[in-house]
Amino acid sequence: MDVEGDDSALPEDSGRRRKVHGMLKLYYGLNEEGKSNEQPQALDPCDINGPHFDPEIYMNKLRRECTLAELMDQETCMVKQIRSLDSDMQTLVYENYNKFISATDTIRKMKNDFKKMEDEMDCLSANMEAITDFSARISGTLQDQHTQITKLSGVHTLLRKLQFLFELPARLNKCLELQAYSQAVSSHRRARCVLQQYSHLPSFRGIQDDCHAIMDKLAQELRQKFRDGGTSAKDLSECVELLLQLDEPAEELCDKFLSHARSRLESDLQGLEAEIRPHSSSSRRESSFHRSSLTAAAAASPNENISNLTSLPSPTSNADILEFIDRGCNEFVSSLCLVITSYQELFIVHAQSDELASKNITQMANAKLHAFVDDLAACYFSLVERRIQEEKSVGDNSLLVRALDRFHRRLQAVAKLLPGSSVPHHGTEIVIRAATERVKQYLSALQSFYMDSLTDVRQALATPRLSVAGGASHLGGAGSGRDAPTSLPELLSSLSASILNQIKSVLASVHLFTAKDITFSNKPYFKGEFCSQGVRESLVVSFIKFICQSSRQFCESAGDKGGSTPPILLLLLSRLCLDYETSTISYILTLTDEQFLVQHHTPVTPVTALCAEAREAAQKLLNHYVKVQGLIISQMLRKSVETRDWVNTIEPRNVRAVMKRVVEDATSIDVQVGLLYEEGVRKAHSSDSSKRTFSVYSSSRQQAARYAASYTPSAPLDTNLLSNIHKLFSERIDIFSSVEFNKVSVMTGIIKISLKTFLECVRLRTFGRYGLQQIQVDCHYLQMYLWRFVSDENLVHFLLDEIVGSSAHRCLDPAPMEQSVIEVICERG
Amino acid sequence: MEDDAPVIYGLEFQARALTAQTAETDAIRFLVGTQSLKFENQIHVIEFDDENNIINKNVLLHQAGEIWHIGASPADKAVLTTCYNKSESHCLYLFFFFLILLSRASFPTASDSRVVSCAAVWRMPCDLETESHESPDDSAHNPQALELLCHLDDSTYGNAACVLWEPMGDGKRVISLADNHALLWDLQESFTQAKVSSTATLEGKGQLKFTSGKWSPHHNSSQFATANETAIRAWDLRTMSQIYCIENAHGQLVRDLDFNPNRQYYLASCGDDCKVKFWDVRNVQEPVKTLEDHSHWVWSVRYNHSHDQLVLTASSDSRLILSNMVSISSEPFGHLVDDDELSEGEDNHQEEKNKEPLKDSVVSTYEEHEDSVYAAEWSSADPWLFASLSYDGRLVINRVPRALKYRILL
Structure with missing residues (x-):
């Protein structure tokens, strides 16, 4: 097993290759390191290919194991293999022989070539030796000159530097004279290190001192220039750059730069402020003076040429808001932007590129800038807000919107320059505030418009009344007041149309805030909240609510103070509110929703709620109208009953004038209401309504008869029985009850109130015979004329029956008049 | 309930x-x-048996004439005053007197007569037998007559409209209103003699006439108020001069007025404009x-x-209205009970009530x-x-509805 130790260094290979190699190695007598699992195979003496093949054992094994046929086969196979192996070996030997031959040839040839080469190499080395020799000789001769030249050139540069140094003070001086500061600074910078290094030498020291003096002067001059207000921004930034290079402390420079910028911006702001209040002439003069000084300053700087146009003192006392904002943008915002850019270039970008500058400076500078911008912007915003607040006239909204738009747009520039700044945010807030303020103003304008138009209506109602009162004296007093002008429906329609137009124009004005070309219109506030809360709720809905509210106030205030509102106005407003309920409100709200594409994120007042409110107001107004008119008639009736001595009155010959007045008034109210409200349904009335006799006449006659009868305990019970039974079957009458929206219902209400008053007054009096008869006549007259106004004539009958019955009760000598006589009297008028 | x-x-x-029997x-x-x-x-003395819910009546004859006003003495329950009309033709001497007074040229016939209003003090018979309302037949037997104590003979001054007893007094002083005069009478000799002690006259253009009056129970009974036309006037008895108007x-016409029994400056009035108004007499510009x-x-x-929030009004619309005017009564927060008297349970109730x-x-x-209802009395x-x-x-x-009664009491 010597093989094993031999080839232990051979790398292991994959199985198959190893096998092939193994066989070759076997052939060449080599052996690789055998693995333990290969050992039995390798050691197997029966393996014909193995290294330890033992023919004897193999043969024995074959003979022992195989049959004859197998042996025969084995034998032929073996012979065949041996033969093929032999032929293979022959080919191999032959091929290898050829190769060997050619190799021998090549080697021989190489031998010849090498010999030749060796000769040439010998030649070459000889030549090289000669070259080296020569070169050594040359360098030996040139050595001296070379060192001399090197020294000379060194001296030359040194001299030049020295010359520069010596000339430096003069040069600096000259630069100073020529104001070529940057050149001076760069020269000084170059020399500074050298001077610093050789400052121990007295001559250099002198130069350094000179330079220092000059540079100090220069710095002084730069600072002076910096401090000087007149320099342009570009100059200024140059100054700052130079000063920075001169190792001025950055913080101080920042401060100085900003304070300088501040003074200029503040002068802009002052100009704006002066424009805000040019109320008194003195202040205007002052402001114009200020402005002219400003224009002079502005003209000096090239970038503010435009401002000249706007900053000219305007001929009008107060420049409009667009001009103001324009001026603010052009002067203040643009210079602010300029300041920001130059500042950033100087202190922030510069500092960043400069590796020496620590990060602290950048941060410090940034913080300073932010504080500065915020501070100034706050001043600016307060001015703008003050100006916006002055914008009270609601005539042209587009001006304000454009101004706000410009304001907002220009602030975007600041936002781009200063990404972290809160300025644009505040700007948007101002715009939002201005918008909401404007909506409020529109609301109040609408309200005052509404009240104005009501006053107009009042006047329109009052004027024809005067003419009627002048012309037609037969009515006189309040009667003419209730005479409806023929133009009542026209008044109503013109009132509602003008209100609607006003709302539309206001909506159109407000709509400008959300126009597409306005920069702030795509802010979420203007997309959502402004439309729904601002316009819809606090403008439109509030206005409608205001109408209802003010209508209700008419009812309340007029109730106690004796009807300061003319009743006809109540009627008109009631109809207006009803129209709103039926159509106008939904129309207005649909219009609003369409125009503003309101997306209701927050809950909004539904149309139905508003309609209900309007209907309630209409109802209240109409009820109040009925009440007021009823009370006017009641008052007449009450006075007429209370002031008369009913016991000692003369036999009735006429219907009392009051009754005629009552009928006249009722007729004119009927006409008035008929102009605005539909007829309404009434129960079918009998053809002979006016001819009908009072049932209570008979009953009162019976009562009278019974009164005459002797006192029995049961009798008084019977007297009331009839009317009690009557009441039992008739419905309870609500006197001041709610009325429906039609003429008949309104008239019924008024007549009910009047007659009930009549009844109550009659009950408080005592009547003589003729008193009762007068009441009979009066009631018959009322009966003749009033039935046509009411929905249910039985109501009138019932109440009149009650009146006559009650007066019969209250009569000392109840002797009723003959029905025929009553009719004659009534027909006579 | x-x-x-x-x-x-x-x-x-x-x-x-109509009047309540004040002394009873x-x-x-x-x-x-x-x-x-x-x-x-007649004068009907009507006694109401609260427990059995029955009315007992006594009829006394008043032969002098039809009664327009009646007043019961606050001190003696048997004494009363009436204002009544009588036809002049029966009293010839008076008729004669009037003839001179009015200086009419001629009176056509003897049947011509005049009606004058008088005032008198009466005493009811002391042995009134109470009889049941249920047996009307009893009234068949002869009714007793009133005993005339004295005439308040004011015919020189005009027609008597009403007679006012001094409230809570000893029944010795009355005021009668006659046309435009107010007369203060001293009743002497146990009501048998009447003497005018002082008079006040309302001057002005036109025919001025007092319609009604009321003696104030406050200020030591030194004031009374009268109504004429649309005005209400108060008078000081000591000087007989007008205090306020x-x-x-x-x-329209003022029909009646009444003093708040517990708040001395409060006054209620009613009239032909269908309104009832409550006045603080210290500021008479607005009710x-x-x-x-x-x-x-x-x-x-x-x-x-005793409970001045309860106000009764009678009107010719045939209605009687009982109003609860808590806000201007002397007990605006209900009946005040001492804490000691309250048990704990009542305490809670009290708090609850005070809240609303x-x-x-x-x-x-x-x-x-x-x-038409012309009179109403507690x-x-x-x-x-x-x-x-x-x-x-x-x-x-x-009766006052029980719910309200308990609410006021508890």
């Missing part, structure tokens, strides 16, 4: 005058005066509260004597009447009971 049904009593005549604090008793031009007028208290629950003139307003303050509300609307004996009278002579006795 079922509420007791109202008790209804019918009079034979029309009636407007044990039995629930009301006095009703009738109005009839033809027959003897609520002009245009109502849009503290206004109710508009009635649909016709409100004729009477009454505070409950009661709201002003209409407690109940009573629709038992079929004609009982002087039972603070939870009240009576109302309508023109057709129907008297209805009602």
